[in-house]
Amino acid sequence: MFQWAEHVDDEHVGKVRDALDDLPEHIGQIRSYVHGFDVGVSEGNFDYVVVADFDTVADWRTYRDHPSHVLFVEELIKGHVANRAAIQYQTPAHRSPQDYSTAGIQELLAQVDELG
């Protein structure tokens, strides 16, 4: 999660959104990538969030150090945020990241197609 610095305007946030939309095309290790701005229903919230799913810690490290991600951080994040909150967490076994991934859904849809 990020809280923007004071100078950050809607145009900059639009660039962040577009850049984040593009990242999964460049980084194959991303299983699911959901991001968005705070919708304004609570006081004291952060401004923007990215929720990214990976199969392994190694895949997350590849993403973190990937040139496309590093460039995104350098160009659109560094110097533009007042506050950052981050965590890496493991989803429970009965809710593996794959269950929520596009790949997981597409696998299930493919099974439906095959059987139909």
Add this chain to the structure above:
Amino acid sequence: MFQWAEHVDDEHVGKVRDALDDLPEHIGQIRSYVHGFDVGVSEGNFDYVVVADFDTVADWRTYRDHPSHVLFVEELIKGHVANRAAIQYQTPAHRSPQDYSTAGIQELLAQVDELG
């Protein structure tokens, strides 16, 4: 996301985890509920995270004000956290919360079963 106060030990975190595991049984508006502790691969992280999906802002408000959730906050969060970071965000149309929910997966699995 929470950063625990200094007095919080593993036993307390275990109680938080168990209470969060129970909440979806009590609050029907929850579509997906993923939570977990920081796995310790980055410096400066928060300690615990909850990612909850709802169909509507109204459903989120019902959850927020639900007696089971309020009791959880009163008993296990208030007075036990040094820092909190929160955001409410809308997932993109092509990735609706339902796509990642247990209900969504089960619907797809039911289709597979029916066809098989």
